[in-house]
Amino acid sequence: MAPPGPAGAHSASAEPLSRSIFRKFLLMLCSLLTSLYVFYCLAERCQTLSGPVVGLSGGDEEAGAPGRGVLAGGPREMAVWPAEGQRKRLLQLRQWRRRRRPPGRDGGEEAAWEEETPSLAGGPGGSGAGSSVAEAPPGTLELLLDEGSKQLPQAIIIGVKKGGTRALLEFLRVHPDVRAVGAEPHFFDRSYDKGLAWYRDLMPRTLDGQITMEKTPSYFVTREAPARISAMSKDTKLIVVVRDPVTRAISDYTQTLSKRPDIPTFESLTFKNRTAGLIDTSWSAIQIGIYAKHLEHWLRHFPIGQMLFVSGERLISDPAGELGRVQDFLGLKRIITDKHFYFNKTKGFPCLKKAEGSSKPHCLGKTKGRTHPEIDREVVQRLRDFYRPFNLKFYQMTGHDFGWDG
Ligand SMILES: Nc1ncnc2c1ncn2[C@@H]1O[C@H](COP(=O)(O)OS(=O)(=O)O)[C@@H](OP(=O)(O)O)[C@H]1O
Numbered sequence: 001m002a003p004p005g006p007a008g009a010h011s012a013s014a015e016p017l018s019r020s021i022f023r024k025f026l027l028m029l030c031s032l033l034t035s036l037y038v039f040y041c042l043a044e045r046c047q048t049l050s051g052p053v054v055g056l057s058g059g060d061e062e063a064g065a066p067g068r069g070v071l072a073g074g075p076r077e078m079a080v081w082p083a084e085g086q087r088k089r090l091l092q093l094r095q096w097r098r099r100r101r102p103p104g105r106d107g108g109e110e111a112a113w114e115e116e117t118p119s120l121a122g123g124p125g126g127s128g129a130g131s132s133v134a135e136a137p138p139g140t141l142e143l144l145l146d147e148g149s150k151q152l153p154q155a156i157i158i159g160v161k162k163g164g165t166r167a168l169l170e171f172l173r174v175h176p177d178v179r180a181v182g183a184e185p186h187f188f189d190r191s192y193d194k195g196l197a198w199y200r201d202l203m204p205r206t207l208d209g210q211i212t213m214e215k216t217p218s219y220f221v222t223r224e225a226p227a228r229i230s231a232m233s234k235d236t237k238l239i240v241v242v243r244d245p246v247t248r249a250i251s252d253y254t255q256t257l258s259k260r261p262d263i264p265t266f267e268s269l270t271f272k273n274r275t276a277g278l279i280d281t282s283w284s285a286i287q288i289g290i291y292a293k294h295l296e297h298w299l300r301h302f303p304i305g306q307m308l309f310v311s312g313e314r315l316i317s318d319p320a321g322e323l324g325r326v327q328d329f330l331g332l333k334r335i336i337t338d339k340h341f342y343f344n345k346t347k348g349f350p351c352l353k354k355a356e357g358s359s360k361p362h363c364l365g366k367t368k369g370r371t372h373p374e375i376d377r378e379v380v381q382r383l384r385d386f387y388r389p390f391n392l393k394f395y396q397m398t399g400h401d402f403g404w405d406g
Pocket residue numbers: 115116117160161162163164165166167217250251252254312315316349350351363364367368369370
């Protein structure tokens with residue numbers, strides 16, 4: 001065979017050289033990409049695991065305990081994040097989520113926390129505080145799912161319907177140590193058979209020192225609710241927002257009227273027999289306002305000191321004052337003050353200067369603060385007379401004159 005010419009010799013030596021350079025380059029690129037991928041995964045995993053596994057879900061005494069973290073071999077500072085750090089990160093995340101809400105979702109927002117009785121009783125995947133995982137920023141999905149742990153509520157706003165319960169809950173949510181379900185769980189009245197695990201799962205995650213709350217105004221008039229809540233925990237703090245029962249009844253009626261405009265007049269529903277002046281106490285709008293009767297059932301299971309009665313009227317005229325009492329009752333630092341509120345003339349109600357996690361002023365939606373229909377004065381007076389003895393009893397029981405009777 002003839003030896004290869006110069007041209008052939010050149011290609012034979014150059015080809016393996018370029019191939020080996022190319023292989024090395026490929027190898028380097030691969031290892032670079034692999035390390036980038038590993039690094040990325042590690043970072044994600046650390047975020048996911050550090051909070052709940054190490055610090056919270058297994059109980060707080062485990063936080064920071066050496067060697068207890070799942071991140072064995074991982075960076076120690078990740079495994080022992082202090083609760084304060086977690087809290088800040090969670091708060092930042094909550095703020096981020098609030099900010100992310102598109103402007104067009106204001107109506108949806110209202111459905112979640114401003115509708116009259118948005119309920120979670122139909123299923124756990126409702127519009128509660130923890131329902132917006134889809135909005136999580138990339139890489140923080142795990143953080144959102146795993147940070148903190150779900151607790152049964154330590155405090156519940158149990159009533160009363162149309163008393164101002166939504167306003168109270170939304171004002172309280174401004175407090176960094178309060179976490180609440182947005183919608184009404186209706187567990188102790190409609191969904192008790194679903195069990196406490198189901199109920200707890202509805203709750204937002206909390207960090208050490210934060211209070212879990214919910215509000216379902218119908219609990220106050222549910223016969224089984226006191227025993228059931230006491231069975232969950234005897235220490236549950238109960239908050240009742242009460243309002244003049246006559247105005248409350250009209251507000252209740254106004255709500256029903258807005259949904260079913262064909263219902264009879266308030267005046268005709270009020271009486272069993274109008275000429276005899278016999279009030280129909282079986283009508284729920286009337287029945288709910290007999291606060292003293294309902295309270296008797298609660299006092300069989302809870303000491304009065306474990307209940308706080310918030311004036312629905314003062315919640316409007318002096319929200320900061322009422323919120324001060326509520327924060328004291330819950331053992332919270334008084335963070336919500338008059339600096340947080342302004343009076344919105346158009347709305348006719350106090351609103352938040354900044355809603356939780358937002359920089360914008362926020363009023364409750366249009367289902368709160370509706371214009372009530374004009375009710376026959378004589379009927380209003382009859383109702384005032386009807387409620388007076390019950391109100392006086394209620395003032396005695398609570399040790400507080402709410403001033404509904406002149
Ligand atoms: N800040 C603020 N903004 C708007 N509305 C306020 C506020 N504070 C108290 N209220 C009063 O709350 C009443 C509704 O009560 P609830 O939230 O308990 O209603 S519900 O039972 O959840 O449907 C609602 O009743 P209506 O006025 O009859 O609509 C309001 O009077």
